[in-house]
Amino acid sequence: MSDNLNQQPLITLKNIRKMYYTDQIETLALKDINLEINKGEFISIMGPSGCGKSTLLNMLGLLDRPSTGTIEFEGKTLDKLSDKALAPIRNEKLGFVFQTFHLIPDLRVVDNVALPLLYRPMSNKERRERALNALKIVGLDARVNHFPTQLSGGQQQRVAIARAIVGEPPVILADEPTGNLDSHMGNEIMSILFDLNENRGTTIVMVTHDREQADQTQRTVRVFDGQLVH
């Protein structure tokens, strides 16, 4: 890793605001957020429920557009890009882990994991090999032909992590990845994430309610009422 790359933030949020409009009620979910995510960091985001953590993560993950402000990814401004142009960035650069897993119930574990590779040019054989490899990393190589409903919650979240890492993205965004799990399973998930960060240099941004987890990360960003607090 060169110093030059280290100096340039991977993702930069500049003056981000996000408004939601529902039945005459306007919610200002994010106000004037400025945030830089550097390559190789493990960042946790904390804050009370409804303060805008998921909204912030969705901005970083390009799953939603800000109302005003700009997002830069690897130095490039993204807000003028069409959805079609954002798709390959999501596919190659970002891996997402959701609190509610979001696995496709009609696909076997291995096919769920291979899903991001479906949108890259490669053979089915290679997709499968990479998916099996990712499952090995999360310790689920014995469950490849199960359907998601046949797995425990912790196992399902490990499938979701395997899906997030299968394309070897430089960034993983995790929204309360252990929120639906008991502490034992939560610890397993955390150790996988730490391993990815330490041994593969994957940048990780994780929303959590758990103080202990946050303390283990390199930096904690606190959100209150849509704003960053320092």
Next chain:
Amino acid sequence: MLKHILTLTWNRRWANSLVMLEVIIAFFALFVLISVGYHLWSNYQRPLGYNYDNVWEISLRIDGRWQDKDTQILPDVINALNALPNVVSTHAQSAPAFRNWSWTTRLPAKDSTERVYRNLFSDGAQETLGIKLIDGRWPLAGESEPQKAVVAINRYMRDRFFEDDVNAVNRVIVDGESEFRIVGVFEDYRQRGEFTEQVSYTIGSLDLSNPGNNVTTLFVKMAPGTPVSDEELVLNTAKSIAPHWDMGIVPWSELREQHHANVLTPIRIATVLAGFFLLMVAMGLIGVLWQDVLRRTQEIGLRRALGAPSGNVRMQIIGEMLAVTGLGVIIGGVLAAQLPMLELIDAINWQTTPMALVLSALMIFALSFFAAYYPSYIAARYTPSEALRYE
């Protein structure tokens, strides 16, 4: 991607079989309706075979049996009518047209026995009505004997009874004791109007010197432009000679319209019912597909979050729906293709089945495409994060 679609379609087979069932029902309904509709339409397109313009029908209701004295005055009545200024010619028939009146018999055809309609015309009637003779000649008065009828047959009957390379003229159809000798072939005479099936038809000669019990109707051809008021004159002239005959007069064109009104009422009701049925089936299919696609909004959001371009996801979902529809159409098609073999109704036959199958398939595909295209368009308009939150 194809493998992915096939895997997903297979894994979702229970949900998909509901869609497929709906497709099969819709396909079947369409197939039957198209077949029947086309059949009615093509019946209507076929020429009537005769000209009813300016022809007035005088129906005879004679008390008791036809007697010798009726035979004696019949030529007088015809002569008196022909002598009227606007009358072109008068003839008698044993079966009227545009009425629910038929005289049929069953005769051995090529491979089964076939219902054959019969009628007797007095001399010259064929020319007056403009029935087209395509082979041989018309039967003559006095030619027929009991059990030995001399007839002309219509083209349809010739095709049903004889191989293509056989000349039907001078052939004899034997049915037990009775014989039918064919002396001519005519195009058609569609006694019950334009909406009826094709039927086998024979015309024999009604011998006015020996009509038996056969005269039911007189037809008077009038000069073009004859006023309707002449009806009374015609009727009174006939009554003055045969006062004991109970007679009514009506222009054939009017009779035809009345008859069509009777025939069309059930057809119209059936069309409206069929339309409603089709609408319900179509709504059902659209509803099932629509529901299916909307239920997958989260999946659409997920795929986009993982880097699928939204067009790609929509293509995939539409592709899946069309694949399921295709499977349903194939099953429905195989089932529907059995129908002509059963020979349940004339409308579903080998000639029209391929066309009806293709048309039904196209319509079902168009319906499915719409029912997948539009909701997937709605689902893809959400941002990925909105789609993921969709319940």
